[in-house]
Each structure stands twice: as structure tokens, then as C-alpha cells.
Amino acid sequence: MSPFLNFIFFTIAIFFSFQFHPISSQQFVIPNANFSGNNPIANLSTAWINSGSEYRSQTSTELSAIRPILFGSTYACGFSCNGNCETYLFSVFILGGDVSFPQVVWSANRNNPVRVSATLELTSKGDLVLRDYDGRLVWSTNTAGMSVAGLNLTELGNLVLFSAENSVVWQSFDHPTDALVPGQILVSGKKLTSSVSRTNWSSDEGGFTVSMTNKGLIASIGSDPPEVYYQNLYEGTKQSKEASYAKFENGSLDLYINPYPTYPDMSIPISQANSPQYIKLGFDGHLRVFKWEGRQWNENGDIIKLIAEPCSYPMICGKYGICSDGQCSCPGTLENFRRINDRQPNLGCSQVVPLTCNNSSSNHSFLDLEDVTYFVFEPDISDIDMNSCKEACLKNCSCKAAIFRYGSHPSNGDCYLPSQIFSLMNNEYTYYNSSVSIKIQIAPNEDKEEKMKVSLGPIVGTLAGIFCASLIIGMIIFVWRRKKKVEEIEEHYLDHVSGMPARFSYQDLEIATNFFVNKLGEGGFGSIFEGSLKDGTRIAVKCLDGIGHMIKKSFVAEVETIGRIHHVNLVRLIGFCAEKSNRLLVYEYMCNGSLDKWIYSRSQETPLEWSFRRKIILDIAKGLAYLHEDCWQKIIHLDIKPQNILLDENYNAKIADFGLSKLIDRNQSGVVTTMRGTPGYLAPEWLSAVITEKVDVYSFGVVVLEILCGRKNFDQSKPEEERHLLSLFKRKAEEGRLLDLVEDMQCNGAEIEEMMQIAALCLQNDCAKRPCMSMVIRVLEGVRDVQTDFDYNNLLISHNLINTIQQVDYQGVTSLLPSVLSGPR
Structure with missing residues (x-):
């Protein structure tokens, strides 16, 4: 056929x-x-x-x-x-x-x-x-x-x-992947592997697995070595060289220790169903049964039943989190651990001072937790006392905690030295006594104030009678302490803003970037370097130059804004460093760099095809719609331009550089702020100093034209009448010759003209007439038709107003640096 x-x-x-x-x-x-x-x-x-x-x-x-x-x-x-x-x-x-x-x-x-x-x-x-x-x-x-x-x-x-x-x-x-269906078998040597999250279906090699062995069914988390948190083992004496397997039947999960038996050796009961059903290993470690009921899929039971549910699941409270009656908390105080996300305590905790591995145990100490236990306990040392257990952990660089269990007296017990710490739990369900001593890093003594006092002591004594010198020294100390206090307040503030990304030490980032060797380029306020984290994740590290007020303000704005939001079309901020005078931002690495090098350069061997350009425009629109309409606070980016649009390996576009962004409440119609952004992308209402998210819509319209026309909005190399793209666009629109602006995509003329009409709507003088970004998305996706009877007289501001905005002298305008980035700005 x-x-x-x-x-x-x-x-x-x-x-x-x-x-x-x-x-x-x-x-x-x-x-x-x-x-x-x-x-x-x-x-x-x-x-x-x-x-x-x-x-x-x-x-x-x-x-x-x-x-x-x-x-x-x-x-x-x-x-x-x-x-x-x-x-x-x-x-x-x-x-x-x-x-x-x-x-x-x-x-x-x-x-x-x-x-x-x-x-x-x-x-x-x-x-x-x-x-x-x-x-x-x-x-x-x-x-x-x-x-x-x-x-x-x-x-x-x-x-x-x-x-x-x-x-x-x-x-x-x-x-098999992460599910079983009725009649399917799971042979020993095969396993179910959980996904990374509810929405990320890729397998998590460090996540949960369920496998069948020649002894029975086990569930483990992918540490090194894997740690078992559930097992249903056959206690008989049968031995077989053949593969055992589990089979999903309607009413049970049957475990066959020998191949092809008449009856299973064990059966885990499941409620019978007269409708479709399946078993799935969730990203949280539960092995749930689902069945079709009415008009939806309902949970029909959980195969993994633990003694101390729910606290015995390895990641119930994330790494280092302590579970008590299903509630999650962090060990110690804010000086030791902080929550990864204050709004989601189950995501776990991170150490304030990261643990480093070295040969000296003098840099390590312990945070002792009494009546706390762990989901698994496989003794590394037996017949030992608690102090000896802790000493063994200090001598073992990979050891993250000393977990000690004993009966009647702590002088004789068992010691477990795990190399990773998942969720801990209060010792409420076991008959034995238990304590957990978490290894922590001793922060180096950097009390400069005390050192200054010691160094100044002899000087002050020598100059005790000289009032003028004493006054000068006093002024120096005052200014230094004030500066140090300001830095401490900023660092303390970032530690207590909810949802902050990971915090890195300066030494961590030196190692990750090989001491800042591979410079990717320069952007607003700093330079960008390529690097890799210990797990192999490629990163781009932005080092902010100087420690002035504007730099600090930009740094805090970026961390506070993008650190708490997540969207596929926003560059992900992995972490930051605020240590002494160092201010660094750690982003995901974007291998195809910034958009400007793909649309401005005429030396590209393979210029972006129309399908890629159309997709990039839609991606930018989705990112802006999320910022304007879907965040807990409305976020105005204020610096949308091709240099701030980055492309990943599949040319997915992501918005970057939130150093100038502004957060406003949902009930605010506008905000008064100093002028900020980049000349050429600034909306006319900037001159009134009252702005809304429509300034981003205007900048988006400029970027769309640049993508379609493959040129900058202002090009000094062009003849005078063609230097301003917006004015040229208006003139060509009035002449009905818009496609004159396009050089390499004439075959897509109809779609390009429609896209130009969308840009025109975004570039209207009156900000109230510009569409919201969700409306732009609906037009781009074909859900809604674009306006065809547009009056181009309402489109552009005059040359005088363009020049006025470009010539305004204010601090917020970012410099127009050439972009050569292969990573975030």
C-alpha cells in the first residue's frame, strides 16, 4: 500500500x-x-x-x-x-x-x-x-x-x-520512562525515572527511580551512590539467575521473583478500576495510580507507603530542609541557612557560607540538631560515640553531615556519613535516638574594623596630643565605617528578599570563569565572562564596574526583579555575588548571543530566515506580556533593544538586562521616574516624565522594524533622508511601498507588511492607543486580525522631538556600546 x-x-x-x-x-x-x-x-x-x-x-x-x-x-x-x-x-x-x-x-x-x-x-x-x-x-x-x-x-x-x-x-x-500501564512489566535491570518537574518532562538523573531487583521492588533517589527510601523485598529463600519482574494488573502490582511463575511471590494491592488506569512515578518520588472517572483522571492510590509519611520522602522539604508533620523549616538560624524561596518552603534551604572541600578540618564546624533523623541510615561506622562520628566526618572531605543513632546511651551507636543531604525530619516515628550534625564552613575572619582599630592604636597613642591629626583619623574611620555599613545593609537586604536566586562567593566565580579569562563582551555597567559551574552548567557572569550609586542601584534592581520571576522568554538569573565591593550577576549562557549581531551585520553567511525572525518577534512579545500582565507586580523593562534580546541554541529569544527596570503596583496607571533607556528606543511620553508599560510597547515596535528591515533605527552611514528608520518607514507607508525597506525576504511580502502594521500600532504617538502586549500576541498568532485602516499621521514623532530625546542629558540613559556578546549583558 x-x-x-x-x-x-x-x-x-x-x-x-x-x-x-x-x-x-x-x-x-x-x-x-x-x-x-x-x-x-x-x-x-x-x-x-x-x-x-x-x-x-x-x-x-x-x-x-x-x-x-x-x-x-x-x-x-x-x-x-x-x-x-x-x-x-x-x-x-x-x-x-x-x-x-x-x-x-x-x-x-x-x-x-x-x-x-x-x-x-x-x-x-x-x-x-x-x-x-x-x-x-x-x-x-x-x-x-x-x-x-x-x-x-x-x-x-x-x-x-x-x-x-x-x-x-x-x-x-x-x-519504560516514568509510567506503567495494565499488562506492562518492569524487568530487573530496567527502571522508571522521574521527570524534573511537573512541566519539564525530561528525565532527572539526580531524581527518583523505581526498579525491580531479584529481591523485590525498590525506590531510590539518584545520589552517589543512590539512597533507597522505599523497598518491598521478598523474604523467602528462592534464588534465581533469571530476571525477576513486576507486572501491573488491574487490582495489584505483582512481583515475580522467579521468571514465568504460576503465582506472584508478592502483590501490592491497588484498587480495581473498570476504566483506563496507569501508574506514574512523580517528580516528588510518589508512585501513584491514576484512573479515569467521569470527566477527569483521579488518583487511585499511592503504591509507596512510608512509615513516617509524608516526612520520609527524600525531597519533601528539599535539600537541608527539616520536615515536621508535613511542615518545612531550615536548620539553625539565618546565619547558617536560608530558604531558597520564602514562598515555597518545600524547595529546601541553602548554606549561607558554601561548604568547601579542603584538607584542613579547622575550617569546618558543625550545626548540631537533636532528635532529628534521616530517611535512610546505612552505617559507615559501628560501635562508636557521637564525638568520634563527628571527627570522622571532619576527616572526610565529601562528608556533609554526621548522622548518629544510638539506643540507651550516646557513648555507643552507629555513624552514617552521607555525601549529600536531602530532607531531614524530626525523630517522631522511630524507637531509637538520633542526632544530625551538619558540617558548616567557618567564615574567614574579615572584621576589618577590629584590624583597623589594632593598626590605628599605636598611631592614636603617638598623636594623642595633636588634635588636628586625631580629627583627620576620626573622619577617616567615620567615612570607612559608614561605607562598610551601607554595603552590609545592601547585602543583608538581598538575603531577606523572598525568592532570591543562589548566592555565590567571589572565589566560586573566579574558579567558574577560570579567573575571568574568556571575556564575551561589554554591556551596560560592566563586562561579561564565560564560565562553567561544577555540575557543567555553562554560565555568563556579568561583573559590574565600579561601586557608585548607579551601579549598586542597577545591581539591586536586577537581582530583585529577575531573581523572582521565571519565564521561557526571560533570561534566567542563576545567582549573584555581593561580597565587599564586588557585584556580579550569574546568568544562563546564551550561545547565539544578542539579537543585534544577527540583524545589523551584513557579513552573516546565513542571515536569519523569515521563520526565525517571526518567531523571535513572538518570543519578545510573550516575554513583555509576562512582565506587564502576569507578574505579581507590573514590571516595566525600560530598555528594550536588540542588544538586550538574547538567543539560545535554537534561536529562542529571551529578554535580558533588567538593571533599569521599574516595579509598579497593579493599581497604578503610571509612574513618575527619571528618564532612562537608550536613545532611539524612547517613547515620546518620556518628555512628560509620566510613563506606563506602553514605553516598552513603543520600544518593541522599534525593534520589530529593525528585525524586519535588518538595520539600525538610526544609521549615520545612510543618506540623510534615510538615516532615521522611523521617518523612512512613515514615508514608505504613505507611498504604499513598505517592501522597499526589506532586502532579503521579498517572498514573504504579505506577512512582512502585516508585521509592519503591528509595529505601526505599537509606535503611535498617543500611548493610550498602543495595544497591550497580550493583544499583540493574539494578532501575531492569528487569533485576531491586524488593523488595516491605520492612519500613519498618528505614527511618528517629528525629527525635532527625536533629536530632543536623543540629546537629553540624564543619568539613566545607557551607553550605545557595540554588542559582541555571546551571553547576557
């Missing part, structure tokens, strides 16, 4: 809701399976293109939309997405009442999602291959040349490549 007829067949099948009766899957292979009939089967040389979301999900979970390619009665397979559906997984999903209520139960590329126009192909050689929109190979079954005859989605939800003899060549059940 040709691929075209295949397509027609499946289209008809979907529209008429045929009920498929696919093959059954036995425990390990599918012997003598019948592949005839109206099964969801695909032949060789069949390909599917991900043309985007076809069905929007109506579930309350993270799945947003699917595009099925093979349908069964309970399962379907195809492309699925979450969030804003910018990326997709090839997956198998279990259906609820209909296609509007799917849940992903298996995925092929959870760590490497693809985009729209990606292709899935069952090749003529029998290989199932997934390629991204650019042809890059993402995933393959590697079954070419293995006599594959076709692809089948069974009634159990197993995706199978079968041979002409109806035997299994490859099956998805052999490659």
Missing part, C-alpha cells in the same frame, strides 16, 4: 472513530500474534510530519495538546506537547473518555524534544526514526536490516515493530 493510501486510510479511520482490536502483548514477546484486521498498523516507508497541535487537552495536568498518528480504543501514539507547545515528544498516550483527555505514558525523546515540522518515519529498511525540523537525527529504534515488516500499537499500549513472522523486533515496553 502506498504512503498516500495509508494516509487516506488512517484519516477515514479517525473521523469515523473505528474501534481497533490490536494484538495482545504477552510478558516478554508476542508469539503467534495476528496482525490482520483494522489494527492501528503502519507499513514500511511511511512518514508523518508534526504539523502542530491537533487536539487541545482538557485535562488539569501538564499535558497541553496532542497530534495522534495511530489510534486504538484506549491508547494512541503521536506528538504531544505541554506549556506553550513550542516543543514536542513522540509518545504513547492513554485516552480517557475521548481524545481530549490524554495522558502520556511513554515517550521516545523526553530529553531531546522536537519542534513543529519534525518528521517520524518508518523507513523501508525497518528503522523507526525521529528527526527534528532541520533534519537532525533525534531518536531511532536502530532496527534497520532486522526484518521489520510494520509498526503496531497494541491494545495494551505497547508500540511494537514486528517481523513478517509476527515476532517482536522492538517494543516500547522494553524502554
Whole structure:
């Protein structure tokens, strides 16, 4: 059958809701399976293109939309997405009442999602291959040349490549992700791996796993070595060299210690269901059962039942957090630990002074916690007293805490020296006594005031009779102490602002950047250097130059603003350093640098295609809409320009540099502030000193024109009548020759003219007439039509007003430095 007829067949099948009766899957292979009939089967040389979301999900979970390619009665397979559906997984999903209520139960590329126009192909050689929109190979079954005859989605939800003899060549059940479906088995050597979060489906190698062993079922967290927090082990005497396995049945999770037994050795009961159901390992370590009820998926139980629920889960309160009756707190005082996020105590705590590994135990001390225990205890040393346990931890550089358990007397107990600390818990459920001594770093003695007093003592004694000298010395001390106090207040303030990112020491960032060797470029107020954290994360470190008032104000504004917000189109602030006179910001690394080098430079070998430019414009709009409309406080960026738009490896655009941003309450219509921003992107209302978020909308309009026209808004190299892009744009619009401004994308003329009309709406003189960014997004996404009867007389300010804004002398204007960044400004 040709691929075209295949397509027609499946289209008809979907529209008429045929009920498929696919093959059954036995425990390990599918012997003598019948592949005839109206099964969801695909032949060789069949390909599917991900043309985007076809069905929007109506579930309350993270799945947003699917595009099925093979349908069964309970399962379907195809492309699925979450969030804003910018990326997709090839997956198998279990259906609820209909296609509007799917849940992903298996995925092929959870760590490497693809985009729209990606292709899935069952090749003529029998290989199932997934390629991204650019042809890059993402995933393959590697079954070419293995006599594959076709692809089948069974009634159990197993995706199978079968041979002409109806035997299994490859099956998805052999490659579990984070879920099990009824009839599926989990063989020893295979495991379920949790996702990073509710919305990030990629596997978390440092997260939770559930696996079957030849002794039973275990759940662990991915430390080094993994730490077990649940186990259901067989206590019999059977020994087998063959693989044991667990099988999900309706009513139980059966554990088979020997292969192919008549009865399971153990069964973990599950409530029976007369509707679709599945088991999923959550990002929080729970192994939950879900079933379809009415019009939604409901939890039908948790397989992992712990003695001290819920506090016995390793990350119930995050790293270093202490759990008590489900409530989370940090150990010690604010001098020792602080919450990662005050609004979310369950995210854990971080040490104020990071622990460093060195050969001297004199730099380490302990924070002692009585009647506190840990979710796991595997003694490293037995028959030892508490002090000896702590001494052993001091001598072991990788040891993070000394956990001590004993019976009647602390002189004789067991000692556990973990290399990582997850959640702790109050010792409320155990019969033994327990204490935890957390290793902490002793901060170096940097009390300069005391040193100054000591050094000044002899001088003051010598000059005791000389009033003038004493007065000078007194003035010096006063000024120095005042300056030191101001710095301490700023640092103390940042420590108590909720939701702050990680705090780094200056030494940490010296090591991460190899002592600031690889300079990426220069931006507002400082230089940027490339670096890598210990876990391999690439970073860009912005070092603010000088310690003046404007620098400090910009630093605090950036940390306080972007440190508490998270959006896919905003550059993520990983952390900061405020130590002595050093002010540094640590961002995620953006390998394609800033937007200006892609739209201004004529030396680019491959200029940005229209699809990329259109996507970048939409990304910028989404980032601004989040700042203006979705944050707890309205945030006005005040410096939107191509140098502050950064591109990642997939050319996703993210807004950066919040040093000039302004936070205003939702009920405020505007705010009075000093003029700030960059000439050429400033809205006319700046001259009135009363601004709203519409100044960002105006700047967005300028950036859109620069992206479309591939030039700066003011270009000294052009003839005088063409130097100002906005004036030239107005003139071309009145002449009906807008496409004269575009050099390399004439074939997309209609779309470009529509985009220019959007820019015109954003550039109106009257800020009240400019659209909000959410309205711009709806127009860009085609949900709403763009205004076509626009009066361009309302568009632009005069040359005199342009020159007035450009010539205003004020502190807030950022310098127009050439951007050569490969990372954030």
C-alpha cells in the first residue's frame, strides 16, 4: 500500500472513530500474534510530519495538546506537547473518555524534544526514526536490516515493530520512562525515572527511580551512590539467575521473583478500576495510580507507603530542609541557612557560607540538631560515640553531615556519613535516638574594623596630643565605617528578599570563569565572562564596574526583579555575588548571543530566515506580556533593544538586562521616574516624565522594524533622508511601498507588511492607543486580525522631538556600546 493510501486510510479511520482490536502483548514477546484486521498498523516507508497541535487537552495536568498518528480504543501514539507547545515528544498516550483527555505514558525523546515540522518515519529498511525540523537525527529504534515488516500499537499500549513472522523486533515496553500501564512489566535491570518537574518532562538523573531487583521492588533517589527510601523485598529463600519482574494488573502490582511463575511471590494491592488506569512515578518520588472517572483522571492510590509519611520522602522539604508533620523549616538560624524561596518552603534551604572541600578540618564546624533523623541510615561506622562520628566526618572531605543513632546511651551507636543531604525530619516515628550534625564552613575572619582599630592604636597613642591629626583619623574611620555599613545593609537586604536566586562567593566565580579569562563582551555597567559551574552548567557572569550609586542601584534592581520571576522568554538569573565591593550577576549562557549581531551585520553567511525572525518577534512579545500582565507586580523593562534580546541554541529569544527596570503596583496607571533607556528606543511620553508599560510597547515596535528591515533605527552611514528608520518607514507607508525597506525576504511580502502594521500600532504617538502586549500576541498568532485602516499621521514623532530625546542629558540613559556578546549583558 502506498504512503498516500495509508494516509487516506488512517484519516477515514479517525473521523469515523473505528474501534481497533490490536494484538495482545504477552510478558516478554508476542508469539503467534495476528496482525490482520483494522489494527492501528503502519507499513514500511511511511512518514508523518508534526504539523502542530491537533487536539487541545482538557485535562488539569501538564499535558497541553496532542497530534495522534495511530489510534486504538484506549491508547494512541503521536506528538504531544505541554506549556506553550513550542516543543514536542513522540509518545504513547492513554485516552480517557475521548481524545481530549490524554495522558502520556511513554515517550521516545523526553530529553531531546522536537519542534513543529519534525518528521517520524518508518523507513523501508525497518528503522523507526525521529528527526527534528532541520533534519537532525533525534531518536531511532536502530532496527534497520532486522526484518521489520510494520509498526503496531497494541491494545495494551505497547508500540511494537514486528517481523513478517509476527515476532517482536522492538517494543516500547522494553524502554519504560516514568509510567506503567495494565499488562506492562518492569524487568530487573530496567527502571522508571522521574521527570524534573511537573512541566519539564525530561528525565532527572539526580531524581527518583523505581526498579525491580531479584529481591523485590525498590525506590531510590539518584545520589552517589543512590539512597533507597522505599523497598518491598521478598523474604523467602528462592534464588534465581533469571530476571525477576513486576507486572501491573488491574487490582495489584505483582512481583515475580522467579521468571514465568504460576503465582506472584508478592502483590501490592491497588484498587480495581473498570476504566483506563496507569501508574506514574512523580517528580516528588510518589508512585501513584491514576484512573479515569467521569470527566477527569483521579488518583487511585499511592503504591509507596512510608512509615513516617509524608516526612520520609527524600525531597519533601528539599535539600537541608527539616520536615515536621508535613511542615518545612531550615536548620539553625539565618546565619547558617536560608530558604531558597520564602514562598515555597518545600524547595529546601541553602548554606549561607558554601561548604568547601579542603584538607584542613579547622575550617569546618558543625550545626548540631537533636532528635532529628534521616530517611535512610546505612552505617559507615559501628560501635562508636557521637564525638568520634563527628571527627570522622571532619576527616572526610565529601562528608556533609554526621548522622548518629544510638539506643540507651550516646557513648555507643552507629555513624552514617552521607555525601549529600536531602530532607531531614524530626525523630517522631522511630524507637531509637538520633542526632544530625551538619558540617558548616567557618567564615574567614574579615572584621576589618577590629584590624583597623589594632593598626590605628599605636598611631592614636603617638598623636594623642595633636588634635588636628586625631580629627583627620576620626573622619577617616567615620567615612570607612559608614561605607562598610551601607554595603552590609545592601547585602543583608538581598538575603531577606523572598525568592532570591543562589548566592555565590567571589572565589566560586573566579574558579567558574577560570579567573575571568574568556571575556564575551561589554554591556551596560560592566563586562561579561564565560564560565562553567561544577555540575557543567555553562554560565555568563556579568561583573559590574565600579561601586557608585548607579551601579549598586542597577545591581539591586536586577537581582530583585529577575531573581523572582521565571519565564521561557526571560533570561534566567542563576545567582549573584555581593561580597565587599564586588557585584556580579550569574546568568544562563546564551550561545547565539544578542539579537543585534544577527540583524545589523551584513557579513552573516546565513542571515536569519523569515521563520526565525517571526518567531523571535513572538518570543519578545510573550516575554513583555509576562512582565506587564502576569507578574505579581507590573514590571516595566525600560530598555528594550536588540542588544538586550538574547538567543539560545535554537534561536529562542529571551529578554535580558533588567538593571533599569521599574516595579509598579497593579493599581497604578503610571509612574513618575527619571528618564532612562537608550536613545532611539524612547517613547515620546518620556518628555512628560509620566510613563506606563506602553514605553516598552513603543520600544518593541522599534525593534520589530529593525528585525524586519535588518538595520539600525538610526544609521549615520545612510543618506540623510534615510538615516532615521522611523521617518523612512512613515514615508514608505504613505507611498504604499513598505517592501522597499526589506532586502532579503521579498517572498514573504504579505506577512512582512502585516508585521509592519503591528509595529505601526505599537509606535503611535498617543500611548493610550498602543495595544497591550497580550493583544499583540493574539494578532501575531492569528487569533485576531491586524488593523488595516491605520492612519500613519498618528505614527511618528517629528525629527525635532527625536533629536530632543536623543540629546537629553540624564543619568539613566545607557551607553550605545557595540554588542559582541555571546551571553547576557
